[in-house]
Amino acid sequence: MRASLGGAMLLVAVLPAGLPTAVSAQTPASVSFRTDVLPLLREHCVSCHGPTQQMNGLRLDRRSAALTGGTITVLIPGNSAASRLYLKLVGTQYGQQMPPSGRLSDHEIALVKNWIDQGAEWPDDLAGEAAARPPDLSATRLMDALRRGDRARFDQELQAQPSAATAAGHGGSTPLMYASLYGDVDAMRRLLRAGADPNAVNETGTTAIMWSVGDIEKTRVLLDAGARVDARADDGRTPLIIASSQNGAARVVKLLLDRGAASTSAASNRTTALRQAAGAADPDVMRLLIEAGADVKADAAASLPPVLLAKCQACVDMLIPHADAQALSAALVAVARWGDAKAVRLLVDRGADVNARDADGRTALMLACNSDTLSLDVVKLLIARGADVNAKTPAGQTAAGFAAIRGGPIAQELARAGARPVTVPPVEKGPSRLAPPAHVAVQRSLPLLQQSDVTFLRKAGCVSCHNNSLTAMTIALARKHNLNVDESVARGQVTRISTYLESWRDRVLRGLGIPGGHDTVSYILVGLGAEGHPSDPATDAMAYYLKLRQMPDGHWRIGTHRPPLEASDIQVTAVSLRALQLYAPLSQRAAYEASIQLAADWLTGSKPATTEDRAFRLLGLRWAGAKGDIIASAGRDLLNCQRSDGGWAPLSTVPMASDAYSTGQALVALGESGILAVSSPAYQRGVRYLLDSQAADGSWHVKTRALPIQPYFESDFPYGSDQWISAAATNWATMALIPVTRPATP
Numbered sequence: 241m242r243a244s245l246g247g248a249m250l251l252v253a254v255l256p257a258g259l260p261t262a263v264s265a266q267t268p269a270s271v272s273f274r275t276d277v278l279p280l281l282r283e284h285c286v287s288c289h290g291p292t293q294q295m296n297g298l299r300l301d302r303r304s305a306a307l308t309g310g311t312i313t314v315l316i317p318g319n320s321a322a323s324r325l326y327l328k329l330v331g332t333q334y335g336q337q338m339p340p341s342g343r344l345s346d347h348e349i350a351l352v353k354n355w356i357d358q359g360a361e362w363p364d365d366l367a368g369e370a371a372a373r374p375p376d377l378s379a380t381r382l383m384d385a386l387r388r389g390d391r392a393r394f395d396q397e398l399q400a401q402p403s404a405a406t407a408a409g410h411g412g413s414t415p416l417m418y419a420s421l422y423g424d425v426d427a428m429r430r431l432l433r434a435g436a437d438p439n440a441v442n443e444t445g446t447t448a449i450m451w452s453v454g455d456i457e458k459t460r461v462l463l464d465a466g467a468r469v470d471a472r473a474d475d476g477r478t479p480l481i482i483a484s485s486q487n488g489a490a491r492v493v494k495l496l497l498d499r500g501a502a503s504t505s506a507a508s509n510r511t512t513a514l515r516q517a518a519g520a521a522d523p524d525v526m527r528l529l530i531e532a533g534a535d536v537k538a539d540a541a542a543s544l545p546p547v548l549l550a551k552c553q554a555c556v557d558m559l560i561p562h563a564d565a566q567a568l569s570a571a572l573v574a575v576a577r578w579g580d581a582k583a584v585r586l587l588v589d590r591g592a593d594v595n596a597r598d599a600d601g602r603t604a605l606m607l608a609c610n611s612d613t614l615s616l617d618v619v620k621l622l623i624a625r626g627a628d629v630n631a632k633t634p635a636g637q638t639a640a641g642f643a644a645i646r647g648g649p650i651a652q653e654l655a656r657a658g659a660r661p662v663t664v665p666p667v668e669k670g671p672s673r674l675a676p677p678a679h680v681a682v683q684r685s686l687p688l689l690q691q692s693d694v695t696f697l698r699k700a701g702c703v704s705c706h707n708n709s710l711t712a713m714t715i716a717l718a719r720k721h722n723l724n725v726d727e728s729v730a731r732g733q734v735t736r737i738s739t740y741l742e743s744w745r746d747r748v749l750r751g752l753g754i755p756g757g758h759d760t761v762s763y764i765l766v767g768l769g770a771e772g773h774p775s776d777p778a779t780d781a782m783a784y785y786l787k788l789r790q791m792p793d794g795h796w797r798i799g800t801h802r803p804p805l806e807a808s809d810i811q812v813t814a815v816s817l818r819a820l821q822l823y824a825p826l827s828q829r830a831a832y833e834a835s836i837q838l839a840a841d842w843l844t845g846s847k848p849a850t851t852e853d854r855a856f857r858l859l860g861l862r863w864a865g866a867k868g869d870i871i872a873s874a875g876r877d878l879l880n881c882q883r884s885d886g887g888w889a890p891l892s893t894v895p896m897a898s899d900a901y902s903t904g905q906a907l908v909a910l911g912e913s914g915i916l917a918v919s920s921p922a923y924q925r926g927v928r929y930l931l932d933s934q935a936a937d938g939s940w941h942v943k944t945r946a947l948p949i950q951p952y953f954e955s956d957f958p959y960g961s962d963q964w965i966s967a968a969a970t971n972w973a974t975m976a977l978i979p980v981t982r983p984a985t986p
Contacts, residue, residue, distance in 0.1 A: 814860025
């Protein structure tokens with residue numbers, strides 16, 4: 241659910257305030273794609289987003305590509321307020337206004353808006369799709385045997401029909417491509433001997449070597465068979481770019497470079513192998529690429545923030561000499577919220593502007609104050625180096641306002657430095673009423689959650705953790721306890737989410753993660769797993785993507801800082817571990833089990849700092865089957881944070897109140913891990929807190945403290961800009977109450 245457009249032509253969001261009034265002027269009742277919209281796209285968009293160039297991975301001359309989007313969904317039929325295809329035309333809130341040659345007329349912008357709001361009708365005869373090749377049944381059977389790890393069936397199918405090796409299955413993918421992904425070198429060699437073309441492409445321009453780069457021997461087999469080392473998919477990604485995005489890929493990268501791969505090639509979204517290696521924080525791969533001629537000066541600005549966040553000193557040392565003042569300042573803004581005083585000091589010492597701002601006008605000091613890392617050292621350092629403590633964003637936000645959300649020493653430090661005080665109003669409590677029994681509270685919540693689940697996915701065009709994956713978990717638990725849920729809605733959502741994953745499958749296999757990357761992929765898989773969705777090629781691809789982004793010590797790095805939901809390495813590691821348990825490809829279970837154990841070992845030694853950390857550490861250890869004493873210790877750590885009101889607060893070191901998100905999450909973790917029985921006094925105190933704080937409509941209100949990265953829209957959940965975290969809180973609270981209502985079905 242996150243991404244930015246950068247310099248691309250168009251890309252997704254919510255209707256900003258203050259749009260030109262002319263855009264809302266009277267427009268034709270019905271907009272025709274053929275006569276009204278297509279000419280605009282051809283004249284102003286397709287040169288950057290068409291067959292020869294796809295800036296930011298976005299293509300607008302094909303219907304399927306436009307609806308899928310580039311790095312994020314761009315076009316959401318029925319919702320111009322969340323479609324960057326429209327929003328990039330009307331202002332600069334989401335980057336440079338488009339088209340670059342000059343703003344469209346109000347009438348033309350209104351045509352695009354109304355076309356989207358009317359459902360984005362796009363006739364088949366103008367879809368611009370290449371004719372799909374019908375899948376060959378013999379090739380499909382061979383590919384299915386490879387995917388399932390059924391070697392006997394593979395041998396039987398290939399012996400019965402050797403020509404299947406030269407045919408293609410769904411989407412134009414070939415048995416050799418599937419062998420590269422699921423099989424072994426022996427299967428690949430047999431297919432090559434049977435005539436398989438190592439350079440055959442599927443419908444997205446992908447070749448077998450692009451799927452093999454996670455394994456050096458498979459890659460060597462293909463290169464020896466004549467696979468093109470610099471093959472380019474439709475999005476411009478090469479085997480080298482794909483390999484460089486994967487952790488521990490130095491041997492494969494060296495092999496590709498030795499065979500002539502170009503170290504400076506860029507994909508259509510401008511990424512390069514060096515940028516991908518920096519994202520993986522792999523110094524060995526970065527060194528190989530730089531020695532091979534990668535343009536480190538051109539890539540330094542984009543590559544510096546991820547290596548600083550990963551605390552990869554060797555990586556930083558390779559990049560920092562090539563970073564100019566602008567790159568250093570951008571990196572400072574990017575890393576300030578992560579609480580790393582060493583990184584902040586390095587950037588400021590080398591010339592970063594301490595008052596530099598991000599695209600929304602926020603300074604490094606503001607971002608440091610709006611962080612659950614609670615790094616007083618970073619705040620003191622920025623102030624000492626001249627940060628303006630009273631700087632304001634265009635929306636009037638200040639560092640003191642951000643700090644007031646959490647309170648404590650950082651707010652006090654700002655006051656001492658002369659920051660003007662800001663008071664944050666508490667969550668408004670509804671009228672006093674008698675708390676309902678647990679079963680009534682749950683039955684109030686479930687319809688609201690399911691409605692918002694549907695609305696959010698329809699309006700956002702992407703799958704969220706807060707409204708979708710957590711709701712899938714809630715509905716599955718309710719069903720297990722024989723509570724009423726709308727099964728039609730539940731089935732429909734699973735279908736839509738699995739379809740969404742399928743639309744990303746090929747890109748994910750080329751290293752381009754869905755919006756949110758592994759943070760979101762892991763949550764989606766756990767939600768689908770709760771609903772009993774069977775594994776399929778799309779879930780295989782997501783698991784493959786997760787595995788190749790695990791760090792050498794076993795953990796996954798969180799990709800953003802949106803507390804409480806996405807701000808924790810412990811959380812993303814626990815959820816990724818669970819996702820791999822649920823959806824490891826059948827043919828490669830042993831390799832995935834090793835990754836799961838490595839993650840469990842990392843969780844065992846991790847040091848939680850927040851309630852989210854403690855809850856997911858406990859859940860992760862329970863999922864991994866850790867020893868009883870380890871689970872018990874993790875449980876005590878979480879239980880000891882319960883407040884006198886029966887609830888849990890997000891942070892225990894600052895004066896934050898208990899809330900439904902933290903309380904529900906803590907109870908779920910303590911209950912699922914076996915630390916607390918639902919009848920225990922501690923669990924019942926938590927239940928009482930939740931029942932007393934539920935609103936009459938079945939929701940719980942939690943105020944957001946994360947910075948918005950997605951445009952605002954209504955998702956049929958209350959509380960305005962707090963709705964996303966309140967939906968997550970309502971899911972956790974409902975899951976905590978469900979076991980109290982009635983026993984689960986054995």
